[in-house]
Amino acid sequence: MGQAYLCPDATAMSYRLRTARQKKRLVKEHRDKQLIQLEKYRRELWNKERNLGFEPLIPPVQRGWIRTFELRDDVKRSKHADFFEGILKKINTKDYSSRKDFKMKKRKRGRKVYVERVQRLREPIYTDFVKLELTKAEQQFFYPVLFLNWRKRWQQKYVFSEPWRFVAKIRPHMITEKKIVDTELESEIQLIKNYIERNCLRHRMERLTRGRKCKWKAYTQRDHERRMDMEEFRNKPLTVILDEHWLQNE
Numbered sequence: 001m002g003q004a005y006l007c008p009d010a011t012a013m014s015y016r017l018r019t020a021r022q023k024k025r026l027v028k029e030h031r032d033k034q035l036i037q038l039e040k041y042r043r044e045l046w047n048k049e050r051n052l053g054f055e056p057l058i059p060p061v062q063r064g065w066i067r068t069f070e071l072r073d074d075v076k077r078s079k080h081a082d083f084f085e086g087i088l089k090k091i092n093t094k095d096y097s098s099r100k101d102f103k104m105k106k107r108k109r110g111r112k113v114y115v116e117r118v119q120r121l122r123e124p125i126y127t128d129f130v131k132l133e134l135t136k137a138e139q140q141f142f143y144p145v146l147f148l149n150w151r152k153r154w155q156q157k158y159v160f161s162e163p164w165r166f167v168a169k170i171r172p173h174m175i176t177e178k179k180i181v182d183t184e185l186e187s188e189i190q191l192i193k194n195y196i197e198r199n200c201l202r203h204r205m206e207r208l209t210r211g212r213k214c215k216w217k218a219y220t221q222r223d224h225e226r227r228m229d230m231e232e233f234r235n236k237p238l239t240v241i242l243d244e245h246w247l248q249n250e
Contacts, residue, residue: 035205036208036209038192038196045185045189045192048182049189052181052182052185054177054178054180055178055180057175057177057178061174062174062175064097064099065098065099065172066094067097067170068092068168069121070088070166071166072164072166090132091132092121093119093121095119102117102170103116104117120163121160121163124158125155125157125158129142129158141161141162142158142161143159143161144158144159
């Protein structure tokens with residue numbers, strides 16, 4: 001009997017040899033695994049740097065001014081001081097400025113003038129209002145208000161009905177502690193960052209660890225469809241567009 005004929009792929013599989021395509025794929029997979037491990041190691045270094053903590057700063061340094069709300073003097077002397085103090089802790093806000101009068105520049109009629117910066121109490125939306133865990137007695141001092149958010153959509157927020165009970169208080173903003181710095185840790189993080197930027201690995205690492213490439217594709221596809229819809233109106237005067245579309249529909 002004649003010798004049986006084996007194709008090159010079958011011969012390679014019989015001897016457990018990898019083809020050129022398999023070798024290329026293994027090299028790519030090995031490289032991707034290295035990038036994933038590098039990203040995990042970089043996050044570990046970031047967490048170590050974030051959890052180094054703080055140490056006292058001697059002597060303390062003043063850095064601008066801080067403005068917060070406090071109870072008015074007559075409210076402090078009343079029997080309901082503790083009740084309103086509990087509300088204030090949940091809706092109090094802080095504001096920082098390099099000027100003691102908390103004024104900022106604003107252009108008015110072509111001139112730059114100093115106007116006082118407005119500071120309000122916290123006005124939480126519904127989801128944040130629930131997280132405040134207010135009692136039924138405290139909830140009676142809030143009323144809902146509709147407003148347009150940054151997405152130009154109507155949303156509901158809750159406003160404190162008696163803001164006159166609180167007054168703004170300005171104090172020096174003192175820095176009493178500083179973050180602990182580890183130079184070796186920072187240099188190692190910087191070396192990894194330089195390696196990623198030098199070899200243009202950021203997009204590949206984002207694709208492997210967070211899968212942002214698919215989201216970017218969907219976003220660009222929607223934008224492309226919108227641009228194609230507006231392509232017929234490009235470089236056409238308004239009168240021609242009205243003649244072609246608006247007048248024809250009448």
